[in-house]
Amino acid sequence: MPAATFCVLLSSWCAAYYLSGLRAFVRRLLVCLGLSVKQQIWEAWLDEKNGFVGNAENSAMQSTIPMKNLQDILPLYGVEQDMLLSKMGDITICYQLELPEIFTMSSAEYEAFHQSWVKAVKLLPEGYVLHKQDWYVQKNYGGDFEKEHSFLSLASERFFHERPYLAHQCYLMLTLRPRNRKFVTSFGSTLLRGHIVPEETLDPAFAKTFEGVCSQFIRVLSDSEFVGVKRLTGDGLIQLVNRYLLLSDDSVMGDLAFDRGIRVGEKHCELFTLANTDDLPGYCGARMDYEKYGTDGGKFPIGFVSPLGQLLSCDHIYNQYLFVEDNAAFIKGLEAKKKRLQSLATYARENAYGREAVDQFLNEAVAEQRTIVRAHFNVLAWTDDGARVQEIRNLCTAALAQIDATAKIETVGAPQIYWAAIPGNAADLPINETFATFSHQACCFLNLETNYQSSQSPIGLRLGDRLSGRPLHVDLSDEPMERGITSNRNKFILGPSGSGKSFFTNHLLRSYYEQGAHIVMVDVGHSYKGLCTLVGGYYFSYSEDERISFNPFRIDGEGQPGTEKKESIKTLLVTLWKKDSVEFSRSEYVALSNALQLYYEKEIPFRSFDSFYEFLLTDFTKAVKEDRVKEQDFDLSNFLYVLRPYYKGGEYDCLLNAAENLDLLNKRFIVFELDTIKDHPILFPVVTIIIMEMFISKIRQLKGVRKMILIEEAWKAIAKAGMAEYIRYLFKTIRKHFGEPIVVTQEIEDIISSEIVKKTIIAMSDCKILFDQSKYQQQFDEVQQLLGLTDKQKAQVLSLNKANDPLRKYKEVFISLGSRHSKVYRVEVSPEEYLAYTTEEKEKLQVTMAAEKYGGMEVAIASLTN
Incomplete structure (x- = not known):
């Protein structure tokens, strides 16, 4: 799917050129005057609006930039009817999404999930804003030392305690702007101005209609069976807003400053944007090939923007915005633009190229009935350690390069873009920071997957997340059956x-x-x-x-054994009698059934193979003669001759004559x-x-x-x-x-x-x-x-151990449940578990010798691992 070809800025080109030109002019003027560019620009803009969130510890800035309390300039009015209401009249409904797990979807499933997003976006009328916010925060696994553990279980908890991993939460926010709400630019934002709530927002029908559209949107996603949806209400909405403003789950307040980039408390932030067609990849799609797990036998698919999500190993947020346009008005504007470019085509080759791009865009928009949207995507990464800022930049730059995009660090527009990512404030994203495209292309940049999830079942085993080794509880038996994934264990x-x-x-x-x-x-x-x-x-x-000794003929109590018991004994007798190449006939099966029937009807003091063999020699031989059973139907003499070694005095006489069965x-x-x-x-x-x-x-x-x-x-x-x-x-x-x-x-x-x-x-x-x-x-x-x-499962199997962490000792395993559910896990265990499981002769001998020395396996393993 060509992204750059169709993601034509068109009308936003002029605004972007105007703004960039004005910024460059102001910079050159201030430099000539010997003034600080960023400081003076902010003074000029912010003094007029009298609004700035500053760092209280920065005494140099306090003298020039007025401070503001966050509550005074927060763009949100509050929570009404489980919706976020902004001071500009925007209303927002928030959902938490449960996405498919990474490395588990096939190429066809990626395409199907992508199409579900496209269909859902098509339901959104003009004026709606989709804001998808994916949080990736580094955490440490906490071992559970409260409950009682076995020796190996406790060793596993200690081993994985504080194992770092990247936690992921996905939030979807649908916003409706009032009809007369104009788009903002980089010169204006709720960060810099007052607020007037339009009367339209106060109309109950406004919210009711909005909820209906959102319900239809969510229904389309849910019906795809790829995503689980939970609506956030009340305190959940407040916590989400607070979490973004603090970039943390705790309640420790910190200053928010934009004087030198973005600072949230002690966190140093870097903002990378995809808002210009020149920075976008040449092609986009629902998925991409992951070379680390690919083989000659097949390619391994992952989500197109997975490098900006689960594969980007630092604290970050991936924001995705889609603004639904008025298609008719937008196409009308493009037609006018096309005519102007046509008239100027003879003066510059760029105008001719622009006309062709607009024409191609219009043809697809009309012929394919495409939904036109304005899109913006950005990665906000942060670190508490100022010395790691360059490392964060390198990680984000490399991640963007993996999708063939150009890394652009946002500077001048960073405060407004950061401010617009506050849940419920998506409509405040500057319009010049967006590009026009079709929903098909825009949805390619939506993150489609999350990290591995643990089962809530009490039954299962501990395996590891493929990326980090974070311990997961995996149920291979009960939960799959309860969910209808499997029909047996x-x-x-x-x-x-x-x-x-x-x-x-x-x-x-x-x-x-x-x-x-x-x-x-x-x-x-x-x-x-x-x-x-x-x-x-x-x-x-x-x-x-x-020697091991058994007695398969013994049963508890009197009477006939059950069908299972009889079938087992018949199978045993056939194994003793026939070679693999010799056919077992139906008449022979009937003869053995009759022999067992008569044997268990007769009163015998102690049942064993010896007593059964003696029964065959006497009573059953007589019965065969009376029934005139032909030798070709059942060769009794051959049967007795072959079974003779298992009778007393024979080579294997102890095998089937145990005095009692094993417990x-x-x-x-x-x-x-x-x-x-x-x-x-x-x-x-x-x-x-x-x-x-x-x-x-x-x-x-x-x-x-x-x-x-x-x-x-x-x-x-x-x-x-x-x-x-x-x-x-x-x-x-x-x-x-x-x-x-x-x-x-x-x-x-x-x-x-x-x-x-x-x-x-x-x-x-x-x-x-x-x-x-x-x-x-x-x-x-x-x-x-x-x-x-399936082809997906084949790719998963062939990817085993292709990109293991060289710093850790483990192997990977592929597990398929039913025909659709399959994953690859790490099999990583504690040193104590390793010594208990190892099949290496040298290590087994070492454990055995230690057990003899210390008098037990647990003490031996503990001594070897300390």
Whole structure:
């Protein structure tokens, strides 16, 4: 969208030229006379109006410039009917906006949001002023040390305490000027003159009509679903005005002085304006490409003026003004201007160029039915440290350069521009500080995003803001379901070795454990031993000397087991019997169902695999013969022969004959480490399935308690053809019992090669968590399709760790909730948490040795971090 071409000053050119010429003449005259330019200009202008807000500490200025009490010259009359009323008769309604979070919108979403602003502006009649004020104030995160914390939680609070970040608030002010209210210029302002309230403002219909227009405007924005709106009333309006006059949230009053720039108390201010077409970028749009996060695989979009907002790391306000023009009158004036330029075209090439620009402007205004507005944008930055003023200038200049605009530091007109930014006083902005353009171009300069927001849910984990690392509370389970973003709590985690996958998973599980969840893990890499030891959980590791023993046939009480139990046992038996390549027929399924039915109908003192095998040898063999079951339908002899090693005296006789089951019901953190049998073709799948069957038994008995099961590389063992139905059953059942299954995998090839992963695990996981995929960038399109990621989400994934802060140690994670909501967070933790989560062998050994020396994990970690 060309900005400079259409942002033609036209009628304001003459006024700007006149004013700039007059200022230059006065400067040259005063310099010749040896007088101080700024001081004498202000004396000449302000003595006549008898109005100035000065610095009481500046004794030199006190002798020449009269002082004024702020209340005497404040342009606002007060608050009436929750509206700001100015002394010139302007009425203003204020709103606080909740904008989309930065780095979360796609190019199409930026365009859609931009169009919502254009449509809303089109509803504003002549005489309306839109003033959008975005505040960016540096703050420090305050740790919560009042409530009770665990060892790691308290360490996190200490680590992030006073972490600096840029807080953002956005305010929208809609102002209606009285019909006969004339525009002001740099020579006149409510800062310099008295006030006469027009009778029109006193008419109740005036305010009622205004409120109706504002409601329509806000409705258009709200319907876009990009922005949340809250109207400010009463004390909220007063606080907003006071905040601007003090440039602070506290109530400490300070002097306001314009003798040497702008001074608000101890704050040194710098004002940069975009009010001249020569300073504007050649092109503008709803978004721009952010090179830091861009890759060869795609561009990363951010808002067009984000460099003036969240990416400008200093205290500042970004003011945006749109004055709605009378289109018919403005076009009529342009037509006259076009004729004058035509008649003068032969005398100067500039006149010919001006005529062509006016003609192009008129053609688009009429043909496209464009809304013409006058626009002004400025950045007011400040610092308490006078030595940092130059640094602030450099930051603002660089930010303006990022949008291809020329930095202009406002000097002479700074007091009037600052004064016009007082909430409710937007109509007092000097007209010569604006430029004429279409609303489409003007809305490109509106800030469209804010910083990351924390969830208010009590459930979740702590992650970091991508820009500053400010700690955020993120709910990946309950809040997304309540808001309709997701339909389940299932999670799928993908990340290559060394990407931080296990580290993040430790952090996730620890957070949920401290919030009361019951957690069972099937691991193959000793990634969770440190955390398990720290929280006092059960840690089971299979070895020849200490074998894990189960009894999946045992049930509480008499009678038949439930459907879930039967399906689990049948899946186990099929795993023991069939190879992956051998098909399991329907007749064999029926035979196993009948065997289990008859087995549980018979009175048996102690149920185990041994008793089941003996039942098969006797009663069931007899039943098969009586029913004349053909061998091709069910080969009982083969079934018994294959299962013989699990019967007493066999190689694996202890595996399925435990005298009692492990106590999964009362222990909230349990890890099964199966690294030593991960490649065993029999033990690994059998043990894995039994563990999951026990977890299903757990979720049936614990009502109203969050239950989580995490399966690392063990999913490969259970994702066989004969167990596909069991996986589907597991993912569907856990959701109904307040459960959360989490599947973790390492390689992209695992996804591509496994039908069960593609069609079950991914399809039924509304939460997808990905880590650095840069080495798979060239083949990521296929993964994008398999995971169902949008182009926006692809750009987010490929941007991981592209511009990390070199002064801090962390990695980034991509989290997608449903099909539309996705963000990238920092995974940054305290040194204590790092030692509890680390999977580096050297660091793990260091912690283990310290724990043996000091007698506990907490003491060991504390000693290593002090």
